[in-house]
Amino acid sequence: MLTALGVDHAEVSVGQGSELEVSVRKGEVELIKEAVSHGMSVRVIRDSRVATSATTDFGSEALERFLARTVEMATIAEQDSLAVPPDPGELATTRRPELDLFDPRSDRIDADRAIRIAMSAEKAAFRADKRISNSEGASFSRSSGHGVLATTGGFVGHNAGTYQSLVVQAIADDEQGKKRNGSYWTGSRFFAELEPAADVGREAARRAVAQLGARKMPTGVYPVVFDREVARTIVGLLASCVLGDAVYRDRSYLHKRVGTKIASELVTIVDDPLISRGPGSRAFDGEGRAVKRNVVVDRGVLKTFLLDTYSARKLGLSPTGSAAGGGGIPHSSTSNLLLKKGKGKPASLLHGIDRGLYVCKMMGFGFDPVTGNFSRGAEGFLIERGEISVPIGEITISRNLDELLKGIDKVAADLELRTATASPSFRVDEMTIAGT
Amino acid sequence: MARAHARTSVLESPLHAEAPFSVTGSYAITPAHAHKLIARALARGGDFADLYFEYRRSTSIAMEDGLVRSVGGGVDAGVGIRVVQGAAVGYAFSESLEPDEMLRAAETAGRIASTGRTRGKARIAQRAIASRYRVEREVVDAPGDVRIALLRRADQAARSYAASIIRVDAALVSVHRELLVVSSTGHMIYDVQPMVRLSVSSVARRGTRVESGSSSGGGRYGLDYFNRVSPEEHGRDAARVAIINLDSRATPAGTLPVVLAAGDSGILLHEAVGHGLEADFARKRTSNYTDRVGQVVASPLVTVVDDPTIASSRGSINVDDEGVVPSEHRLIEAGVLAGYLHDRISAAHFGVEPSGSGRRESFREIPLPRMSNTFMAPGEDAPEDIIRSVKRGIYAVKFSGGQVNISNGDFVFSLTEGYLIEDGKITAPLKGANLIGNGPDALNTVTMVGHDFVLSDGMWTCGKDGQSVPVGVGMPTVKLERLTVGGTTVE
Numbered sequence: 001m002l003t004a005l006g007v008d009h010a011e012v013s014v015g016q017g018s019e020l021e022v023s024v025r026k027g028e029v030e031l032i033k034e035a036v037s038h039g040m041s042v043r044v045i046r047d048s049r050v051a052t053s054a055t056t057d058f059g060s061e062a063l064e065r066f067l068a069r070t071v072e073m074a075t076i077a078e079q080d081s082l083a084v085p086p087d088p089g090e091l092a093t094t095r096r097p098e099l100d101l102f103d104p105r106s107d108r109i110d111a112d113r114a115i116r117i118a119m120s121a122e123k124a125a126f127r128a129d130k131r132i133s134n135s136e137g138a139s140f141s142r143s144s145g146h147g148v149l150a151t152t153g154g155f156v157g158h159n160a161g162t163y164q165s166l167v168v169q170a171i172a173d174d175e176q177g178k179k180r181n182g183s184y185w186t187g188s189r190f191f192a193e194l195e196p197a198a199d200v201g202r203e204a205a206r207r208a209v210a211q212l213g214a215r216k217m218p219t220g221v222y223p224v225v226f227d228r229e230v231a232r233t234i235v236g237l238l239a240s241c242v243l244g245d246a247v248y249r250d251r252s253y254l255h256k257r258v259g260t261k262i263a264s265e266l267v268t269i270v271d272d273p274l275i276s277r278g279p280g281s282r283a284f285d286g287e288g289r290a291v292k293r294n295v296v297v298d299r300g301v302l303k304t305f306l307l308d309t310y311s312a313r314k315l316g317l318s319p320t321g322s323a324a325g326g327g328g329i330p331h332s333s334t335s336n337l338l339l340k341k342g343k344g345k346p347a348s349l350l351h352g353i354d355r356g357l358y359v360c361k362m363m364g365f366g367f368d369p370v371t372g373n374f375s376r377g378a379e380g381f382l383i384e385r386g387e388i389s390v391p392i393g394e395i396t397i398s399r400n401l402d403e404l405l406k407g408i409d410k411v412a413a414d415l416e417l418r419t420a421t422a423s424p425s426f427r428v429d430e431m432t433i434a435g436t
Numbered sequence: 437m438a439r440a441h442a443r444t445s446v447l448e449s450p451l452h453a454e455a456p457f458s459v460t461g462s463y464a465i466t467p468a469h470a471h472k473l474i475a476r477a478l479a480r481g482g483d484f485a486d487l488y489f490e491y492r493r494s495t496s497i498a499m500e501d502g503l504v505r506s507v508g509g510g511v512d513a514g515v516g517i518r519v520v521q522g523a524a525v526g527y528a529f530s531e532s533l534e535p536d537e538m539l540r541a542a543e544t545a546g547r548i549a550s551t552g553r554t555r556g557k558a559r560i561a562q563r564a565i566a567s568r569y570r571v572e573r574e575v576v577d578a579p580g581d582v583r584i585a586l587l588r589r590a591d592q593a594a595r596s597y598a599a600s601i602i603r604v605d606a607a608l609v610s611v612h613r614e615l616l617v618v619s620s621t622g623h624m625i626y627d628v629q630p631m632v633r634l635s636v637s638s639v640a641r642r643g644t645r646v647e648s649g650s651s652s653g654g655g656r657y658g659l660d661y662f663n664r665v666s667p668e669e670h671g672r673d674a675a676r677v678a679i680i681n682l683d684s685r686a687t688p689a690g691t692l693p694v695v696l697a698a699g700d701s702g703i704l705l706h707e708a709v710g711h712g713l714e715a716d717f718a719r720k721r722t723s724n725y726t727d728r729v730g731q732v733v734a735s736p737l738v739t740v741v742d743d744p745t746i747a748s749s750r751g752s753i754n755v756d757d758e759g760v761v762p763s764e765h766r767l768i769e770a771g772v773l774a775g776y777l778h779d780r781i782s783a784a785h786f787g788v789e790p791s792g793s794g795r796r797e798s799f800r801e802i803p804l805p806r807m808s809n810t811f812m813a814p815g816e817d818a819p820e821d822i823i824r825s826v827k828r829g830i831y832a833v834k835f836s837g838g839q840v841n842i843s844n845g846d847f848v849f850s851l852t853e854g855y856l857i858e859d860g861k862i863t864a865p866l867k868g869a870n871l872i873g874n875g876p877d878a879l880n881t882v883t884m885v886g887h888d889f890v891l892s893d894g895m896w897t898c899g900k901d902g903q904s905v906p907v908g909v910g911m912p913t914v915k916l917e918r919l920t921v922g923g924t925t926v927e
Contacts, residue, residue, distance in 0.1 A: 025720065029524050031524070032548050034544050050505065052509075054510035056513065070509075075580075077506055134721055134722060181722070249639075251648065363839045363841065365838075368852075375687075394874055396870045396921075397922070434923060436690075
């Protein structure tokens with residue numbers, strides 16, 4: 001239909017999904033939500049002009065109108081000689097890796113089963129500690145999706161994936177009307193790989209209680225240990241500076257830094273789309289391009305940006321198969337982005353710290369990719385003479401990301417692939433903490 | 437608020453109604469259709485049910501470095517059906533408006549109920565409402581070249597501001613949204629909601645130093661927005677901030693007096709108080725403002741209001757997403773907590789009338805208590821006097837966003853344009869830093885409130901439980917005696 005409308009190139013992405021979400025609170029069902037959804041997004045190039053559009057109406061008349069309108073929109077855009085599709089030789093071939101992303105059991109989990117799982121998780125939280133007086137509830141959700149990406153260049157690719165997750169938020173009452181919320185979750189593409197519900201509940205309770213009495217610490221410069229759940233946020237900030245769009249738009253402090261040291265030698269970061277059951281895995285990228293593992297940072301040296309066709313052309317570099325989901329305005333995205341694990345347990349990161357901070361949670365959006373300036377709210381524990389001591393909250397931690405990454409002086413071995421961007425716990429030699 | 441006229445056979449169709457479920461649409465929904473769906477949803481019982489039909493047509497243009505890189509758009513439509521029994525919610529949505537698909541969604545939603553009993557079903561009748569944002573020419577319908585011309589004006593103004601501006605990007609997004617909300621309480625209300633948002637950002641370079649700045653605005657306007665705030669003003673402001681940041685120096689770290697400039701600093705309220713007063717948290721007793729109505733939670737200079745009825749503001753709504761016509765909500769009166777923001781479920785729990793704070797991101801989501809336009813009432817002080825009163829502190833002007841932990845009340849917001857105040861004068865520009873405080877503690881340190889109230893230009897989006905809604909904020913110039921500033925220089 002699109003070639004009949006005179007387009008030179010088009011990408012069409014069609015998807016269908018189904019979801020179930022249940023929440024319980026204090027032993028009562030709070031929400032049951034179920035739905036099936038579908039959508040189509042399209043990118044067209046005509047005479048070097050680009051338009052993108054999306055719809056959920058698949059009726060044949062509506063589709064015809066939708067496609068005609070999309071092509072019409074392209075006449076308003078300006079000619080962009082760099083907006084070209086990938087070379088056919090660079091597209092993913094028909095022999096694609098099997099990434100094992102779809103669990104056939106997932107769609108069969110019904111509301112009753114989901115409710116039982118959430119209930120047992122919440123009950124375990126209440127039982128774990130009598131100071132747990134309340135909860136925001138426990139939620140279980142599962143989703144499955146199927147998609148097809150087709151391009152006028154002849155590429156057709158199908159992907160399918162499932163995901164389920166369970167989260168519990170336990171609450172303990174503290175002084176001055178404050179409450180302490182401890183949250184923990186498990187998530188996986190395969191139902192059988194979720195952590196047991198009771199473990200999730202108990203961990204949520206432990207975290208709530210551990211924050212009782214949290215107070216500020218004195219302003220100063222201290223060594224900081226990042227728990228792996230927070231460490232991955234730091235890796236995510238680096239990601240925003242190596243994605244092609246940020247680099248060619250002069251919005252990354254890492255522009256022109258390929259080949260130079262941007263982190264300590266302990267830091268190796270890899271983008272790997274081919275991990276079996278990986279949360280971020282994909283067999284082909286959003287333009288249909290073949291994908292591969294890319295070493296982004298090798299022992300502290302920046303080796304490559306992550307580029308889709310457009311950003312690669314803007315920068316005069318080669319694409320890395322990092323285009324985000326097809327059909328919309330092309331941009332790059334990470335797949336599974338991992339900081340390679342180091343040695344030792346997280347507790348070993350505390351050795352030698354006379355006075356420092358162990359960060360468990362961060363808050364806010366304080367990061368500027370143009371300068372690398374980083375400043376966010378934080379919660380965690382004081383480290384005194386190599387041990388965890390009192391809970392700390394209502395403080396901020398700040399340091400330019402360029403310096404922070406170079407200041408990573410120890411990396412633990414506790415990497416787990418629960419999220420697409422993941423990291424082991426690590427220690428930074430110093431950061432400025434603002435408190436009292 | 438207008439009452440419906442006694443027309444039983446002709447439905448009113450507001451200006452520009454084009455949704456498939458509107459009177460002239462291919463899947464027009466009449467009170468009879470709605471009644472059938474509601475009845476199916478309540479077949480197993482339940483306290484009430486609602487239908488939320490939504491249609492959304494959006495367009496966007498991205499101009500990168502002076503080139504119209506792409507033109508985008510989309511159409512989305514569907515219905516969300518909810519059944520409520522006590523505090524339990526059953527929910528299903530359908531992207532198809534075929535009768536049997538909708539009935540199936542109604543049945544799915546109805547499975548939450550088990551009592552077999554429902555309250556008496558009210559007769560469903562359409563009700564007309566007043567509009568605070570009736571727009572004749574929506575931006576979404578403006579020809580492409582008109583929209584591009586607006587972007588080009590912003591782009592040129594930013595580029596020509598200074599030689600050190602090396603890059604400008606701009607985007608214009610406009611949305612035409614229609615909703616039809618039907619409640620088993622009897623109301624059937626149609627609303628047309630326009631929205632426009634222009635954002636400009638620029639990058640400046642001097643030697644090896646690179647900095648950025650941005651400016652955004654809009655609201656429930658048509659093209660007339662650009663007569664109030666021109667594209668050039670946004671372009672110049674985006675450039676101005678980038679240039680100022682080239683001279684910014686390291687921010688002090690520690691607890692300091694902070695003067696918040698009028699306007700966008702209203703996000704302090706949004707985070708410090710707003711979320712904590714959403715009544716679902718109060719109902720579940722999970723926020724630090726639980727059980728505090730009637731107590732002092734701020735200095736007596738502080739009065740905080742959430743008002744969905746401000747004409748044309750980004751956060752305004754003529755009707756909430758549960759079909760309740762809203763009014764102004766007085767949250768804090770002279771330091772005393774006056775009330776919460778209720779949706780239907782929490783209003784029933786607390787035995788009050790729902791006040792129109794139930795909002796949702798789309799028909800795919802359940803409504804939750806949300807804010808609309810949240811602001812502090814102006815006081816008596818002159819802004820110049822407020823700055824003069826600070827020996828050493830921070831003057832905070834522009835922000836990128838904030839977040840709150842509603843359990844303990846800790847909130848943060850990130851500064852993107854700020855200055856040092858030394859001996860009562862604004863001096864050096866400062867690098868971005870995070871500010872952190874605790875709700876009641878921070879508001880108790882308000883010692884001066886200016887008379888210069890400003891409502892922020894329409895740019896803010898609020899996230900809660902994975903759902904985004906557009907909001908507005910407002911503030912006069914305000915002094916907080918103590919807030920923790922996340923700088924990098926220890927004093």
